[in-house]
Amino acid sequence: MARSSKPAAQGLFQRLSGWTPQLVLVPTLLAAFVYVVVFSLWTLWISISQSTLLPNMAYGGFGEYAALWQSKRWIVAYQNLFLFGTLYVLGSLIVGTLLAILIDQRVKFESVWRTIFLYPLAISFIVTGTVWRWIFHPQTGVERALNDLGWISAQFDWITDRDMALYVVVFTGIWHASGFAMALVLAGLRSVDSDLIKAAQIDGASMARTYRRVVLPTIWPIFVAVTVVLLQFAIKTYDLVVALTQGGPGVATTVPAIVVYDLMFQRGQIAQGAAAAVMILVALALVLVPYLIWSIWRDKQGKRTHG
Template sequence: MQSVLEPSAAAAGPSWRERLAQAVPFLVLAPSLAATLIYVFVFTGWTLYISLSNSSLLPTYKFIGLKPYADLWANTRWNIAYHNLFIFSAFYVVGAMAVGLLLAIVIDQRVRGEAIWRTIFLYPLAVSFVVTGTVWSWLYTPDTGIQLFVRSLGWSNFTFALTTDRNLALYAIVITGIWQSSGFAMALFLAGLRSVDQDIIKAAQIDGAGVFRIYARVILPTIAPIFLAVMVVLLQFAIKTFDLAIALTNGGPGIATTFPAIYVYDLMFQRGQIAQGAAAAIMILAALAVVLVPYSLWLVWRKRREGKNG
């Protein structure tokens, strides 16, 4: 297959029929390859160009430089969205990993009915963010949800009104996000725990190390790459947060739980400020790149190193 793209050098080369047969794989791949490359490169370039234009209600292609970006960063709502993203990411990633790790370690203790427990902890992942957000928004509503329930148990001063408090609404999204994603962290951690060489654990046990010590010193360090993978994936979820916040708080109260993805949607399709919306979309892409580029480089580096060490 080396020579598909080059004309055959030999005069008595393969017949056109053979050459066609050789080109088949590339010809079959070409349409979907082209579609994907357009999607990745042309779309990104297109949006990047719009973000440097004076587009408002409709995209126009008059280049005005970085002004949309300046407007974006001068906008209070964008700054709140950006700030929210940092806080949300931190709590959500750490929370989901902590819960996921705890569940994975507990399930790893040879519990009965492992499949049932795993099914319970993972099912939120099959359900959409819209469904999750809608249901949790009901549970957070003080006069119908958790607050009412706890009060009906007799604790009449109990308050649990996260979504109506502009300082706390973000944490309602954090809790729901953790609820939804910790099963994912659990599944990956559990796979990691199962892959640890049993001989190393046995050696540590013979040396008299306790369970906690074995986990802290032996098992968890060997699955460090999985921590990183889980973190990167969860950060990606966090940066793309849109459905969950829309369904749960719709960005409110006020603009307290705006996220960058909501801002893009709003500016492009509600307010007709397409250039600034495109600039915000590019910022989301940049945030993803900040997370993913170092991670991919690290993966490549690790692969090379493993290759060298045999």
């Protein structure tokens, strides 16, 4: 008995150890499945259920989506997302590219400059938003300083102005993210074949022209990647607005993620909150799915041309 059981146990052990790679992945796979698939379907179901303050999983139809798209607050939030997203991505790309080009000029203390431009990315949106709120607020910030300097009529109250507050969010967002664009564009600039640039300079092209016509066009895939990542940030933006303006004044700087939180945890409209969350997922998919298809297509093209 003892003799025969040993090889059997060994056999089982060996068979099991052949499965180790798969077994190791089981916990993460299970977690990822629950997290990605189950949780998404769950939220999707809540959005079409009869839930209000408490979950009620009986089917309730798509009424909450209709109600959401009829609420003024949500429309404003979505419009804000478009305006904020566009300006935030463009601004970060422009400032980031400019900084990358400046650093690319064989400047002294390159790593010091880079560290300075990138550090906002290490601190939280909460800290960023709180700090800039103090700076932008007319009572404590720039307006106050200008007044005390003797310019008594100076006015700088964008943060409390319904029409201008969103631009404060855009500015702060760019301050936070342009270092990210800089790091990626700089990596791109360094990867450009220097013969290409020499050739352009021998042809007598000025520096600005060399960058515009030769260098930047060759690294356009990097601009696409940065745009996609920043759009993702923009769609998920929440903390920054909470710390900076809390969505106000009024609803002037409300973004979709703030509406989700309010509906779910402040107003007890769980189903409508879930519907808003699904709309955020849809917005994200509209950005990411085309990008994914495009990158796969590009990979294939690359393989074909390189044999």
